[in-house]
Amino acid sequence: MDSTKDRIGQRRSSTLTSIARDAIEQLIISGELSAGDRINESALAARFDISRGPIREACRSLEYAGLIRNVANHGAYVREMSLEEARSLYEVRRALTALVGELLVERATPELIAELESLVEQMGEAADCEDLDDYYQLNLKFHDTMMEHAGNTALARYYDDIIKQLHLFRRRGLVQRGNLKASNAEHVVIVTAIAARDAEKASKALRDHVMAGWMRMEQALTDP
Template sequence: MDWISSTVYTLACHATDEGIALDTTMDQIGQRRSSTLTSIVREAIENMIISGELSSGDRINESALAARFNISRGPIREACRGLENAGLIRNVANQGAYVREMSLEEARALYEVRRALTALVGELLVERASDETLDELQRLVERMARAVEEDDLSTYYNLNLEFHNTMVANADNPALERYYGDIVKQLHLFRRRGLLQHGNLRASNEEHVKIVEALRRRNGSEAAEALRQHVICGWQRMVGTLEES
């Protein structure tokens, strides 16, 4: 091979390599964009379930969501597959995706796991929570008290979520936060019902007061027990509400 032919061959190979690299990079960018969009859609649907906009048994209308978010139906379908793995949605062949309907026995099992995880949160907070974190928890309890007086279930429910999320985040244990989050997301299919019965908001927030008091005393066993009892009482309120309905 002469010098000219060798040079042309080398340039052609280089161009081919660059083309392959460019194609690979563009594929990766496309996959990343698709993954990011799917994650955004998944979070949006999760929030619709948490807020009660989507209830147990509701069908996920892909066309309506695609129009709402101004996207194709593909990311919505992918998000629903992920939410099925998380236990929030069930996909029915040839029918579509539906918000999962949870049985009482399934909810009981999840509450038992949550009870243990929440007690651990209390122990870790005693060791790791700053005074500023405890002040923030106190402010949330006071805001929930106002919601109780106004009988404002929606505000109370959201503040209650913030209260528990703040505790878990400040326990400074990513594994615990992940497992706890998975449990709580599934219990959103059930939990709001437990606050509907008259007097349940007040009882729930009185338990929050005891939790913060135990944390301020930096008493690990007391904090763990206060949180454990809070979950047990939450389950009892849930069952009581269902028995009345």
């Protein structure tokens, strides 16, 4: 009986840790928690109505994912990433995303293409209104949708590791006026190439899009 209770307790703790991890990760993605911010365990425990234990475990897990750094005797902080570290991740993302384009040319259904076109249209509306929050979430959904339908679990795992870390930076590259429309114009090229079943153009469009995103982000961070 005691071992059963222990297993139930461990499962509940693991579930709460997963919930806390997802919630903290979303705070980072949304920008509510920014690079360098300290993770207030007490405040988050109260906010999520759980104990501090799962929050602490979630922070350890997010440290492994590259989103948080734990400092002995000081607590956990959202990771601050250097431009050089970000550039390296963008270069890896460029290669992975190019493969996504090639696979989608082979595997995309008419329904998927229609969904991507709808997301591009919605992003266009958000760009017209300069609605960064709405655009950013739609942008994440656009790229996640492509990855989900690429049909390669190993690729998805590596891509997810890169993208989680880039959340510390990606949003900043869209802040400058005009960048939303420039970004979405690149999405149009990507979907058009996939719909035309042109693997070379789809791969190139995605490579170019990733590195254009890097250049927008670098400019946003280095301009006075």
